[in-house]
Amino acid sequence: MKKIIEILRENNLEELSQTQLDRLKASEREKIEKDSTRLYTRSLYTREGILYFVAKEDGEKSLYLCSHRVLPEDFTGQVEQFGDLFLKKAPFSTDNAATLRTVFPFTAPVSLREKRTTIGCGDRLGIASAAHIRAIRKYQAYPVLAQQSIRELNFTNRTFKRIVADAGFQVFQEGYEDGWGADGDHLKSIEDVDTALQAGMPMITLDLTETLHPEAVRWDEPKIEEEFGELPQAVRKHIDQEYRDLVFENRGVTVRLPRLEARRCALMYLDALDFAALMDRHIREHRGEAYDLEISIDETSTATLPGHHLFIIRELRRRGVTVNSLAPRFIGEFQKGVDYIGNLEEFEGQFAVHCAIAQAHGDYKISIHSGSDKFSVYPAIGRYTHHRLHLKTAGTSWVEAIRTIARTEPELYRRMHKKAQDFFPEALKSYHISADISGLPDINTLRDSQLEEYLDISESRQMLHISYGGLLRDSEIRGPFFKALSDHEELHDTIIRKHMEKHLSKLGVKKR
Ligand code: ZN
Numbered sequence: 001m002k003k004i005i006e007i008l009r010e011n012n013l014e015e016l017s018q019t020q021l022d023r024l025k026a027s028e029r030e031k032i033e034k035d036s037t038r039l040y041t042r043s044l045y046t047r048e049g050i051l052y053f054v055a056k057e058d059g060e061k062s063l064y065l066c067s068h069r070v071l072p073e074d075f076t077g078q079v080e081q082f083g084d085l086f087l088k089k090a091p092f093s094t095d096n097a098a099t100l101r102t103v104f105p106f107t108a109p110v111s112l113r114e115k116r117t118t119i120g121c122g123d124r125l126g127i128a129s130a131a132h133i134r135a136i137r138k139y140q141a142y143p144v145l146a147q148q149s150i151r152e153l154n155f156t157n158r159t160f161k162r163i164v165a166d167a168g169f170q171v172f173q174e175g176y177e178d179g180w181g182a183d184g185d186h187l188k189s190i191e192d193v194d195t196a197l198q199a200g201m202p203m204i205t206l207d208l209t210e211t212l213h214p215e216a217v218r219w220d221e222p223k224i225e226e227e228f229g230e231l232p233q234a235v236r237k238h239i240d241q242e243y244r245d246l247v248f249e250n251r252g253v254t255v256r257l258p259r260l261e262a263r264r265c266a267l268m269y270l271d272a273l274d275f276a277a278l279m280d281r282h283i284r285e286h287r288g289e290a291y292d293l294e295i296s297i298d299e300t301s302t303a304t305l306p307g308h309h310l311f312i313i314r315e316l317r318r319r320g321v322t323v324n325s326l327a328p329r330f331i332g333e334f335q336k337g338v339d340y341i342g343n344l345e346e347f348e349g350q351f352a353v354h355c356a357i358a359q360a361h362g363d364y365k366i367s368i369h370s371g372s373d374k375f376s377v378y379p380a381i382g383r384y385t386h387h388r389l390h391l392k393t394a395g396t397s398w399v400e401a402i403r404t405i406a407r408t409e410p411e412l413y414r415r416m417h418k419k420a421q422d423f424f425p426e427a428l429k430s431y432h433i434s435a436d437i438s439g440l441p442d443i444n445t446l447r448d449s450q451l452e453e454y455l456d457i458s459e460s461r462q463m464l465h466i467s468y469g470g471l472l473r474d475s476e477i478r479g480p481f482f483k484a485l486s487d488h489e490e491l492h493d494t495i496i497r498k499h500m501e502k503h504l505s506k507l508g509v510k511k512r
Contacts, residue, residue, distance in 0.1 A: 001089060003037035004055055004064060005082045010034075013053075014066055014085060018046050025175055042175035047103060054173040059486045063090040063100065063169065074099050097165030100172060101200075107168040109182035111202040111290045113324045115142040117387045117509055118365070120183055121500075122147035122394020124156055124468055125401060126166035127485060131496035132397070133174045139504045139511055140387075144181035144203060145171070147394055150192055151430060152185075155469030160184060160199035185394070186296060193279060203292040205327075205367075206279055208272035209299045216267040217302060221260060228263040231270075239266045248310055253356040257307040265311040272297075273312065277319035284322070294325040294390065298369045304328035306353040313361045325365035325390045328354055334370040335433045337396050337465040338458045340377045348380045355384040365390045372396035375506050382508035393503060399465050400499045401485055403455045404492040409484045410448035416464075416471055416481070417443050417454065423470030424463050435462040 008014050011032060016024070021044045032039045036058070043054040051066045065071050065088040071079060077090035090096045101108040112118050121132040121143050129145045136143045145167035146160075153159060164182050171180055183203040184196025188210050196204060216224070228236065243262030248255040257265070276295055283291050295316065297304055309328055316323050331350045332342020340347065351366075358364050366385055368374070372393035374381075381389065406413040424437060437459050446453075454460040471477050485492050 001057070001078075001080050001087055002082070003034050004039065004057065005085065005087060007032050007034050007037065007039050007055075008051075008066060008085075013039075013044065014051050014068075016044075016046070021046060040173045043173045045104065045175075052103070052172075054169065056486075056489075057089075059483065061169070061173070062092060063096060063172070064088065065090065092165065092169050094159075094161045094165045097168045100168060104172060106177040106179070107172050108200060109146065109164060109167070109202050110179045111287075111292050112142050112144065112179065112181045113292050115179075117141040118144055118181065118390045119500075119503070120144040120147040120181075120185075120371075120390060120392035120394060121397065122152075122183075122185070122392065123163075123167070124148070124152060124395065124398045124472075125482075125485070126158070126163065127170075127482075127492075128397040128401065128496050129167045129170035130174050131493040132500055133170065133176045133180075134493070135497045135500035135504065137174075137176060137178065137512075138501070139509045141504060141509050142179060142181065144183045144390075146182035146201070147185050147203075147392065148183075149186040152394070155430075156472050160196050160201055164199050164201060181292065183292075183294075185392070186299070190279065190282065193282065197283065197286045202287065202290060203294065204279070204283055205294040205296050206276055207296045207299060208269075208276060209297075211272035211275040212297070212300065213268050213271065214300055214302075216264055219264065219267075224260060224264050224267065227267050231266065235266065235270065239263060242314070243311070246310070248357065248360070250356040250360040251352075253353050255306045255310050255353060255357065257310055261307055262311060265308055269308070269312055269315065273315045273319060273321075276316060277321050280319075280321045289322075291322075292324040293322050294327060294367055295321075295323055296327040296367070296369065298327045298329040298334075300329050302329070303331040303350070304354075306350065306357065309354055309357050313357060313364075317361060323362065323364045325367040326358065327367035327369050330354075330368075333434070334368070334374065335435075335462065336370055336431060337373055337399050337461050340374045341434075344376060344380075347377055348384075351377075351380060352384045358388075363388060368392065372503065375502070378503070378506035379508060382506075387507070387509055389507075391503070391507070393500075395465050395468070396499065397496050398468050399455060399461055400495050401492060402464055403452060403495050404488050405481065405484055406451040406455060408488045408491065409480075410451055412477075412480050412484055413451050414443055416477055417451075417460070419471055419474060419477060420464050420467035423467045427463075427466040427470060430469070431466040433462045433466060435459040437463050 025042050039055040045052045071088045075090040077088050079088045146163040181203050182201040184201045185205045186207040188207045246257040367390040371391040
């Protein structure tokens, strides 16, 4: 803490007003360093005679409070006195994050339902948000910094509270006051929704997989008639009246929903839509209108037909469900961390229809899951959505973090690569990808300078992408991996920032 005091005194920081601090923050000087101790300039805030900031000592970031008077007790941490100055080092705990939110409300996640373009960042490591902010704040877009599914939480030994805290501290480090989101991703039960709400997460992505009846997609006419006949009379009457050979037209797009197909939709979706209505009411009771609800039907085995999308949104609206975004399953393959696989023209044709449906039914955002690295389809996505969209990119920042390792710590990279190969069959049980890793070049034959190429080959990129659970829970990898990322913080930040900027610019999102 001595070095911190030296930085403060040499720059006279503890005496500056907020206006003077803001001037310093507006300069290009992102940090002030003394030996290996570093103070993050944009985190400098003064409130009621206390100077707050983020700094890194001995490779570890913490929140610091400094004042001429005794410091308040509500942040926990170690206090030292240096002459007439008190300095407290408050670790990045979930409790300190909660206290920080009371002093600086912008460190709490908010609903982004009014924001046109939102990007789900999904930082699995809890250290990429700063770089995500640096990229996104240059564009007319807003970040959902925290975004994890229950599966990701389990694989990384984290909690919703932890990911919200991690993002909040980085928001503070970057002095980012424009608002950010936090998404409980792919939640399937009221218990999981509650855990996310209790952690203060304003966005819920409701995964309807478990309440859907996808088997009905293959049923023939007699089977549909038989099953439909079992539904309550009021439901049958509503479906037959409402969808008497429905024709939808908007922006030169026509979607037909013949009666038989509407009956099929009823069998496939009504249970799921009732569940969505229940969850929507539940979330509203907790948060008023300050939430974002995303309806996700993307984890199915077949692409969402436009007619089905139409049925789903009409029935959601009929149930009064707030739909801020909806994730269909698109035609072709959106696999983790690699470009779109499929026919571009076919994708574009069907994507345009999904957008026309969304625009005519409340203009909700089309949400693109496994949306990272789909550079070949971004121009079409930007064009048809007019940038009213949500793009989820979780996982790609983890792969790009590994790029930092490949470039700077070849031995560690080799170890990670081999472990990922070993772990791959296990990881495949949780993720659907088509990568065949048997043809990858043998890692022992590559020179150090060639290791990074693995990150640009689809097969190894996907292998590393889905092996995070095994790698991050491996005691021989975890410690050295995080230490390396801390040692090479600047390179890591630059790689993550540039990768995110590439997404935004290919989507055609305007700069601020
Ligand atoms: Zn999804």
